[in-house]
Amino acid sequence: MSRKETPFFVGYLPLPRGLGGFVALVSVALVALFAAAALLIGGTQDAPQDAAFRFDYGRQTVTGVVELTPYPLLRVTEGNDLIPPGKTLMMTAAGKSGVDMRAMGLEGKLAQVSGVVLERGTIDMIQLRGGRRGIQAAEGEAPAMQTEPLGRWRLAGEICDGKCLYGAMRPGRGLAHKACANLCIIGDVPPVFVTTQPVEGQDFMLITGPDGTRLPKEAYDFVGQFVTLEGDLERRGDVLVLRLDTPTIALVDG
Amino acid sequence: MSVKYVPVQWNRSKWVYDGIMLAAVVAFLYLFLYVTPELLSHENPINPQVHNARAFGACAFLMLTVILWIGPLARIDRRFLPLLYNRRHFGVMTTFVAITHAGYILNWYFAFSSSDKYAALLFANTSYGQLAGFPFEAFGIFALVCLVILAVTSHDFWLKFLTPPVWKALHALIYFAYVAVVAHVALGIMQDQQNHTFTVIFIGGALSVAGLHAWAAWHEDRNGDRLGTEEGGWVDICDARKIEEGRAHIKVLPNGERVAVFRHEGKLSAISNACAHQNGPLGEGRIIDCLVTCPWHGFQYDVRTGRSPAPFTEMVPTYTLRLSGNRVQVQVEANPPGTPVDPVEVPA
Numbered sequence: 001m002s003r004k005e006t007p008f009f010v011g012y013l014p015l016p017r018g019l020g021g022f023v024a025l026v027s028v029a030l031v032a033l034f035a036a037a038a039l040l041i042g043g044t045q046d047a048p049q050d051a052a053f054r055f056d057y058g059r060q061t062v063t064g065v066v067e068l069t070p071y072p073l074l075r076v077t078e079g080n081d082l083i084p085p086g087k088t089l090m091m092t093a094a095g096k097s098g099v100d101m102r103a104m105g106l107e108g109k110l111a112q113v114s115g116v117v118l119e120r121g122t123i124d125m126i127q128l129r130g131g132r133r134g135i136q137a138a139e140g141e142a143p144a145m146q147t148e149p150l151g152r153w154r155l156a157g158e159i160c161d162g163k164c165l166y167g168a169m170r171p172g173r174g175l176a177h178k179a180c181a182n183l184c185i186i187g188d189v190p191p192v193f194v195t196t197q198p199v200e201g202q203d204f205m206l207i208t209g210p211d212g213t214r215l216p217k218e219a220y221d222f223v224g225q226f227v228t229l230e231g232d233l234e235r236r237g238d239v240l241v242l243r244l245d246t247p248t249i250a251l252v253d254g
Numbered sequence: 255m256s257v258k259y260v261p262v263q264w265n266r267s268k269w270v271y272d273g274i275m276l277a278a279v280v281a282f283l284y285l286f287l288y289v290t291p292e293l294l295s296h297e298n299p300i301n302p303q304v305h306n307a308r309a310f311g312a313c314a315f316l317m318l319t320v321i322l323w324i325g326p327l328a329r330i331d332r333r334f335l336p337l338l339y340n341r342r343h344f345g346v347m348t349t350f351v352a353i354t355h356a357g358y359i360l361n362w363y364f365a366f367s368s369s370d371k372y373a374a375l376l377f378a379n380t381s382y383g384q385l386a387g388f389p390f391e392a393f394g395i396f397a398l399v400c401l402v403i404l405a406v407t408s409h410d411f412w413l414k415f416l417t418p419p420v421w422k423a424l425h426a427l428i429y430f431a432y433v434a435v436v437a438h439v440a441l442g443i444m445q446d447q448q449n450h451t452f453t454v455i456f457i458g459g460a461l462s463v464a465g466l467h468a469w470a471a472w473h474e475d476r477n478g479d480r481l482g483t484e485e486g487g488w489v490d491i492c493d494a495r496k497i498e499e500g501r502a503h504i505k506v507l508p509n510g511e512r513v514a515v516f517r518h519e520g521k522l523s524a525i526s527n528a529c530a531h532q533n534g535p536l537g538e539g540r541i542i543d544c545l546v547t548c549p550w551h552g553f554q555y556d557v558r559t560g561r562s563p564a565p566f567t568e569m570v571p572t573y574t575l576r577l578s579g580n581r582v583q584v585q586v587e588a589n590p591p592g593t594p595v596d597p598v599e600v601p602a
Contacts, residue, residue, distance in 0.1 A: 006332040008540045010552040011267040011339040022333045027274045034278035034316060035285055037455060041312045042290030044451035045300060052298045095366035169362075170301050174446035178387055179379035180363040186378070187367050221381040251386065 051120035051167030061114040065142045069208050071190040072103035075145045075237050088237030090125045090190045092163050098188025102135050110138040118166035125166045150233040157195040159223045161185050178224035191215045205240035216246050226252045259411050271340040282313045307358035314352040319459040326470030342408045349405040393438035400431035418533045436460050479504045491515050494582040494600050504537035513573050516557045521597035523557040524573035524584045559594045
């Protein structure tokens with residue numbers, strides 16, 4: 001329709017004859033466009049990781065030996081049906097906080113911990129209750145726990161925060177989640193490395209800095225990305241711990 | 255047009271416009287929030303906070319895309335002008351949707367830590383030196399700040415206070431906001447997609463905005479206003495008899511200004527082509543009830559004086575014109591806004 005033939009629209013006057021059909025068509029098309037976009041975008045979102053808080057299991061209370069890697073682990077000695085003795089649990093507090101300070105005085109000692117577990121195929125993490133109800137010294141002598149060195153490894157995968165990976169957030173990994181993961185790691189939530197290929201039967205491992213230090217800040221730039229890195233691997237119960245050799249970390253192209 | 259500022263000068267068109275736009279937004283959010291979880295049926299569903307954030311974020315992107323379609327569409331086909339009329343309301347709506355998206359993100363990904371969530375937004379990811387893993391949130395913050403500025407200054411008070419050229423330049427921020435949103439999405443959620451439906455829609459949307467603007471520019475180049483030739487301070491416009499009753503002929507003057515020469519009751523008058531409201535193209539308007547009516551928002555001016563009818567106070571510059579044979583010519587220098595000029599008879 002040429003400019004001369006186009007009905008002249010003035011907002012505060014009635015819609016001119018000849019324009020009503022067009023405006024109605026555009027209006028319907030607009031609503032249909034938004035509806036179709038919602039169904040297409042919303043209905044094709046990727047499934048998040050198969051992991052979640054298991055509040056339905058109820059509160060779990062177990063006893064074990066506390067180890068600081070420096071991120072605290074519990075080597076379970078007295079468990080229950082869900083968490084048998086011999087299990088190793090990573091521990092975290094509510095929100096984006098770890099339990100380093102609460103576990104510090106208990107290193108190498110028996111402790112009773114209580115909280116809700118997170119499950120990602122297996123149960124490897126527990127979110128402790130607040131205060132002494134979450135972790136407290138237990139009676140008895142702590143048995144000696146073995147740490148099995150597995151040598152130096154070069155691995156490919158992604159650094160994540162363990163809690164979100166374990167279903168505290170779904171999705172809980174990837175670049176869109178990077179800032180959240182950094183914030184968790186800054187708050188001492190145990191960081192984990194998810195490998196592209198299983199290593200010693202596991203597709204993830206707790207990752208620390210070298211020589212018993214926390215994950216170095218240099219690694220934060222690589223969180224949520226596909227990287228290669230090297231480090232010394234060790235097994236603590238059924239959890240692997242990787243001591244990152246920081247300068248070896250590198251982005252994988254493509 | 256208004257002689258005093260009111261929050262919104264409602265009329266039927268605005269109610270209908272807002273109703274249709276709101277229906278589109280409500281349809282999007284309802285289907286995304288309440289229907290797609292059933293379609294997905296994930297064993298462990300996406301967290302509601304993330305699902306909600308995605309719904310409002312995707313909706314804001316689509317709304318921005320549509321907003322940026324409207325301008326070029328109206329330039330290509332004037333039947334789209336009704337979409338332009340109340341576009342500011344849709345823009346304000348978009349800002350609220352975008353704020354809701356930001357709220358969900360802030361209160362989920364940046365909450366639950368011992369740090370202030372606003373501070374965490376700034377320090378949690380500082381990988382500014384790399385593309386992959388770049389803190390894409392920064393682009394989102396920039397876009398949101400732009401949208402808030404645009405929404406806050408969308409009222410006619412600011413238009414008059416800042417003057418139309420400054421206001422229009424400020425509102426060109428919408429383009430920067432859109433580019434920032436594209437970067438925000440491209441470096442964020444798009445990096446984690448396995449299903450590429452959203453990627454296709456997103457890229458298609460962004461390309462459609464660029465394509466429509468290129469098409470509109472090409473259309474203007476082919477059909478737009480031409481530069482008039484000057485001689486002795488007068489610019490030749492056209493054969494006076496070719497100007498239709500109630501319509502105008504537009505020419506670009508050597509100083510870059512546009513003049514609109516109208517024919518009204520067999521006489522010619524010339525005024526600036528730029529409406530005093532938003533610099534809308536008066537020459538593409540019509541004379542209604544003896545008044546030039548802007549095609550964008552209906553602001554009106556007496557073609558002989560460039561003044562809005564009382565009690566309105568808007569004024570546009572007028573031009574002195576003369577006939578040279580059958581050719582109508584205007585003086586290059588405009589008269590001050592609101593200066594009466596005697597109309598010139600169209601030759602028989």
